[in-house]
Amino acid sequence: MSGTFVGMPAFPEAASAATQNAQLRHNLRKATHTIRGKRAAVVSELDDWAELRAAGKAIKDRTLRHLDVYLEQLEEAVTAAGGHVHWAADAAEANAIVTRLVRATGETEVVKVKSMATQEIELNEALAEAGITAYETDLAELIVQLGEDRPSHILVPAIHRNRAEIREIFNRTMAEWGVPAPANLSDEPRALAEAARVHLRDKFLNAKVAVSGANFAVAETGTLVVLESEGNGRMCLTLPETLISVVGIEKLVPTWQDLEVFMQLLPRSSTGERMNPYTSTWTGSTPGDGPGDFHLVLLDNGRTDVLADEVGRQSLRCIRCSACLNICPVYERAGGHAYGSVYPGPIGAILTPQLRGTSSELDASLPYASSLCGACYEVCPVAIDIPEVLVHLRGKVVEGKGTTVERVAMGAAGWVLGDEKRLGLAQRAAGKARGLVPKRHLPGPGAAWTDTRDIPDIPEESFRDWWAGRGRGQQR
């Protein structure tokens, strides 16, 4: 069972610990720089990238502004194609639905395709309580599950692990879960991938129930879409008798044609490939081909709260490519765990506080986990203005808060800055008192501010005084 994010400290504390971990810093730097380069190369191949990005943004905006219409349309289309649609307002409802569906099959094991939604609702833990074992089949998810670890990246949840660590985890834990790691397992990625293949092969071939998410759900046709690389997705989506897909309500796109945009935007932004190795699409169930019993669980779990915020709403355009994580200087140094959520990095810093609220210290600290450099917005394939939402959320966090000292200081500053004469007097007073101001650290309530900054030098003469003096021939 993987670890939990519950009870994590605020971002600055967790990040401070992570940045001291040299191995983690090395792993993250190597991985993020590799993927950045690949993304940049394949994006630059398309001279209409800006137009694709604009279309992707517009399609998602259209979907979100009329989400009720599209949800009903999707439900109707899936049902018409022989699928069953369930609605879950929160994690508990979704977990209860999936547990009930699995129990109805009489099975006690399920195979899983990597899915952010099921991580978000902690489905594996809920199934375990019901005596059902969920086997993660994506290689990175497998590494996290076997290592009793937490995911640290949207696309590659085990990005914080290097090959030597992965070999150690496989050697130590695979036998407990099933087929053990081969003797003399090397740390070559090819050998590690082979070990995962052998470990999971029987699970795939004998699985009766699979649980997945989806990258897209097409309202018009009722089609679900899963992009993947390894073939574990195809195994889960094809061989079992029952398929349960848990899908966030923001995953919809209106029409089949819309996929022509996202099937270009997503692979290039995500793994930096022209196309990911495998994409599966299915509509309801097809007699004699794939699971005969298909269930779609539509998940809210805070998404309607995000939708209600006119600035924050754009966060729901996210197609989970992770380009913003890979480009982010803060993520590269702090790693994914510090964000205390299955959604780390810049997108996590805006999505998590909106989905969960900002009542915990951690969630309230996330909008500050950014230097606002804007690189995340530049690479976002659906043009989510992450800095805009971060600033908006900072405002919401601060609203009605703030210390007395802060309020008094801000009130005084407002009074001084609001009047030319008062400002001039204050500047001259500061110039005279400059010898009294400490060089490095302010005392009292100002101490925290100077922990990470030097106090700016106060000039002998203010710019305004110098400028006024120029007219009297005192040019310098």
Next chain:
Amino acid sequence: MSDGARERILAKVRAALADVPRGEEPEDVVVTRGYVRAHTGGELIGLLVDRLTDYRAVVHRVPAAEVAEAVAQALKRRGVRRIVVPPDLPTRWTAASSVVAVADEALAVAELDGVDGVVTGCALAVAETGTIVLDAGVAQGRRAISLVPDYHLCVVRADQVVGDVPDAVALLDPGRPLTWISGPSATSDIELDRVEGVHGPRTLEVVIAE
């Protein structure tokens, strides 16, 4: 059970969208499709070969009359003895080979796991991205047969090759189960370094018939 969850969620969605003017239709949200239909106007087959090779697929370009010979040679090189084929695979494609071709009549998964490979056709191929799409149509069979065997030999007719993703999406029928294949199975999960060969077929060989 989540009785009423549907109504609760839809009500919350509508309440959240109170700022959207009454009477605004989905089509009123403008989607400008200013992107191109295809990124290449050049020779599609050459581009497809280039892209497939980039993903470590093995590719052969042969005249249509020589497909059987190319298939036979590929199977021989691979050392294949038994293959599974969709029931409607053109018999001429495997006519020059001595391998045992088992037609898939709802074979059990274990039986699929026991063959050395699979030969299929495809619905179409996308040159720009090196993608082959199977739609369970003619000469393709159900999804499981091109998944479980470790070796997939796919015959692509030149007239099935389209330039880019928009043309492919327009031609495909979403009502059919689709599998888009771009090279052999692969993973980038270890240090974001791509290696080929995980759970899906570890070798993809393509014969393009012109």
